Amino acid sequence: xxxxxxxxxxxxxxxxxxxxxxxxxxxxxxxxxxxxxxxxxxxxxxxxxxxxxxxxxxxxxxxxxxxxxxxxxxxxxxxxxxxxxxxxxxxxxxxxxxxxxxxxxxxxxxxxxxxxxxxxxxxxxxxxxxxxxxxxxxxxxxxxxxxxxxxxxxxxxxxxxxxxxxxxxxxxxxxxxxxxxxxxxxxxxxxxxxxxxxxxxxxxxxxxxxxxxxxxxxxxxxxxxxxxxxxxxxxxxxxxxxxxxxxxxxxxxxxxxxxxxxxxxxxxxxxxxxxxxxxxxxxxxxxxxxxxxxxxxxxxxxxxxxxxxxxxxxxxxxxxxxxxxxxxxxxxxxxxxxxxxxxxxxxxxxxx
Numbered sequence: 001x002x003x004x005x006x007x008x009x010x011x012x013x014x015x016x017x018x019x020x021x022x023x024x025x026x027x028x029x030x031x032x033x034x035x036x037x038x039x040x041x042x043x044x045x046x047x048x049x050x051x052x053x054x055x056x057x058x059x060x061x062x063x064x065x066x067x068x069x070x071x072x073x074x075x076x077x078x079x080x081x082x083x084x085x086x087x088x089x090x091x092x093x094x095x096x097x098x099x100x101x102x103x104x105x106x107x108x109x110x111x112x113x114x115x116x117x118x119x120x121x122x123x124x125x126x127x128x129x130x131x132x133x134x135x136x137x138x139x140x141x142x143x144x145x146x147x148x149x150x151x152x153x154x155x156x157x158x159x160x161x162x163x164x165x166x167x168x169x170x171x172x173x174x175x176x177x178x179x180x181x182x183x184x185x186x187x188x189x190x191x192x193x194x195x196x197x198x199x200x201x202x203x204x205x206x207x208x209x210x211x212x213x214x215x216x217x218x219x220x221x222x223x224x225x226x227x228x229x230x231x232x233x234x235x236x237x238x239x240x241x242x243x244x245x246x247x248x249x250x251x252x253x254x255x256x257x258x259x260x261x262x263x264x265x266x267x268x269x270x271x272x273x274x275x276x277x278x279x280x281x282x283x284x285x286x287x288x289x290x291x292x293x294x295x296x297x298x299x300x301x302x303x304x305x306x307x308x309x310x311x312x313x314x315x316x317x318x319x320x321x322x323x324x325x326x327x328x329x330x331x332x333x334x335x336x337x338x339x340x341x342x343x344x345x346x347x348x349x350x351x352x
Contacts, residue, residue, distance in 0.1 A: 012175070119175040301313055
């Protein structure tokens with residue numbers, strides 16, 4: 001009988017885009033792949049908690065499709081009117097509390113039959129706190145998951161076992177380093193917040209949109225920095241194509257479920273079933289043709305500073321590619337965005 005490879009599943013944050021994790025779990029289930037544990041952040045912690053509490057994929061899908069704005073976001077009118085600048089957040093915590101409680105009940109981490117780690121940050125000390133690890137497994141899953149979703153200023157912080165905690169995304173939105181505290185097995189990470197995309201007229205769309213866009217940029221930068229330095233264990237990175245979906249969009253759920261499913265299947269089709277056979281680094285790796293459009297290059301040197309192994313400045317200060325064909329991992333996908341004039345182009349080399 002074929003056994004499932006050992007791996008840790010990491011579900012990153014990204015607001016409502018995290019519903020793509022449900023589709024990802026369906027793809028894994030259909031392939032007979034079951035993680036030894038899940039590390040979740042923000043919406044990834046909600047989906048991870050649903051998995052750890054034994055909800056079926058069908059039930060997760062039904063709940064995701066039924067989710068509406070008022071199930072998560074209701075303006076804290078009282079706090080805003082009477083506490084003004086001392087209000088802890090724009091939105092009330094009760095809707096999210098009710099939503100998460102419907103998944104977790106009152107269960108504590110130590111009572112779960114499946115291993116779950118929830119990524120949060122202690123607001124007062126700035127420390128990353130990984131609920132579910134030994135010594136941190138007496139907390140209610142409800143409290144840790146709520147805290148992991150509590151974007152500072154958007155949702156109120158949550159007290160968890162005497163600590164005031166907020167969304168772990170402020171330190172590690174894709175908690176791949178946190179996964180090492182759970183196991184040194186290969187990691188399969190679903191990144192729903194790491195794809196760079198340009199947006200337009202964000203400044204005209206109000207505080208929440210401006211704030212969430214700023215957070216999105218921070219999450220992307222943190223993820224890129226981590227991935228550039230990653231070696232072991234092998235890391236399989238899945239990035240659903242969600243760049244055009246807003247973090248707080250409740251109208252794209254069917255697409256999110258389908259895209260999470262598609263992205264996992266597409267990625268795993270490129271890899272051996274035995275994840276431990278993968279070389280150190282980030283996967284899947286592929287051959288890419290890189291070029292610099294001379295007419296757009298302004299000679300700022302940002303590309304050379306970020307990737308000196310790929311780019312150099314010529315005598316005329318126009319960027320050049322040292323070798324047109326590069327073998328790179330998803331960790332390098334953000335390189336074209338380094339150029340402020342979009343002079344870097346990268347195209348995957350098709351085989352056959």
